[in-house]
């Protein structure tokens with residue numbers, strides 16, 4: 001049997017970390033088994049669904065690289081089909097009109113509470129044969145009143161529900177629009193979904209959905225309910241914990257594969273391995289190894305993983321993702337030093353691409369100011385002579401590589417009988433303005449002859465006018 005899984009978000013907000021993890025698990029499962037991954041937008045809640053949110057979900061999926069084989073399907077395009085199914089359930093006697101008013105339902109609730117009973121719809125409209133004048137009814141599913149519904153969940157194991165615990169849920173609102181539990185069942189069946197991997201906030205809906213499937217003559221899919229993600233304080237993860245929309249992770253300088261690597265480890269493990277390439281995830285991922293217990297979001301861990309990816313990924317790949325952050329600094333890295341070489345020189349200390357862009361910036365633009373503390377020590381009158389000689393030496397250097405550049409500096413040191421620091425410190429400050437930089441000869445080499453000599457001239461000028 002070919003596996004077909006899906007991600008079925010409701011577009012009522014951005015794609016958040018919990019949704020992205022559900023999507024990832026579902027995607028991994030399909031990829032692992034050479035199956036099909038479907039994206040379905042569950043937008044039947046017309047009041048809460050927005051086009052912005054649909055775009056945010058699509059953008060987030062694309063950035064993460066969770067490409068789908070089918071879809072996006074929109075539930076709002078399928079209203080006719082839901083109507084047809086609701087009619088079928090009515091015709092079969094598996095659904096009925098309920099004319100209860102808000103007040104009536106509220107009174108029912110209060111009475112049950114007063115009797116220490118669980119509040120539930122008492123099915124009083126089941127036997128009604130005549131419509132109630134002037135009332136637009138809802139439609140309820142006639143849930144079986146006896147028996148057990150067993151969910152053989154791949155993560156949670158066997159979970160049994162008594163039908164007596166389930167009341168007759170609404171499948172169509174009074175305006176005729178279908179509700180989630182109906183649409184999800186129709187779509188999963190119509191789209192041939194055989195693996196439903198989703199958040200465990202839906203576990204309690206599952207027996208109801210299985211009952212509807214059964215009434216319609218469909219085979220239920222295999223379910224896997226993924227436990228939720230908690231913040232460090234043990235509460236359900238939210239913005240307060242620093243967990244944000246997937247696209248905000250991009251804006252804050254995370255690599256998509258670092259986010260995926262972090263997500264896959266939220267609730268799933270393979271020994272004590274922390275870093276997984278996408279291919280390894282696909283190979284090793286197993287739903288059966290997903291934790292039953294909730295997992296805890298940890299921003300420091302995410303940052304650590306991101307740093308590992310920045311240090312170890314192909315520089316060309318990093319360059320691709322760095323460009324948006326360079327762009328925000330108004331830098332076009334195609335003009336100036338080779339960005340891949342710059343990345344290799346600078347990446348050790350950068351935990352995010354935002355930090356990396358910041359520390360790479362000086363290669364592409366002359367310093368507009370100097371670190372004051374360093375300038376006080378380095379930009380003194382005694383530095384003018386070494387700076388001048390360094391500039392002259394570099395200007396006539398044809399073989400622009402690290403070793404010859406180093407030789408130029410060494411020669412000045414010998415000629416002037418000074419320590420290396422007396423030339424190294426002012427030259428470095430002249431070139432970088434005080435930004436972190438690698439070995440001096442490498443820094444000079446990457447900055448390039450024109451910019452290096454120009455910046456040394458500017459530093460000499462600066463010292464003259466400040467002393």
Ligand code: GLU
Pocket residue numbers: 008009010042184197198199202
């Ligand atoms: N649309 C539902 C939600 O966003 C998910 C439905 C499902 O996965 O079955 O919570």
Ligand code: ZN
Pocket residue numbers: 097098099100123124125
């Ligand atoms: Zn009723």
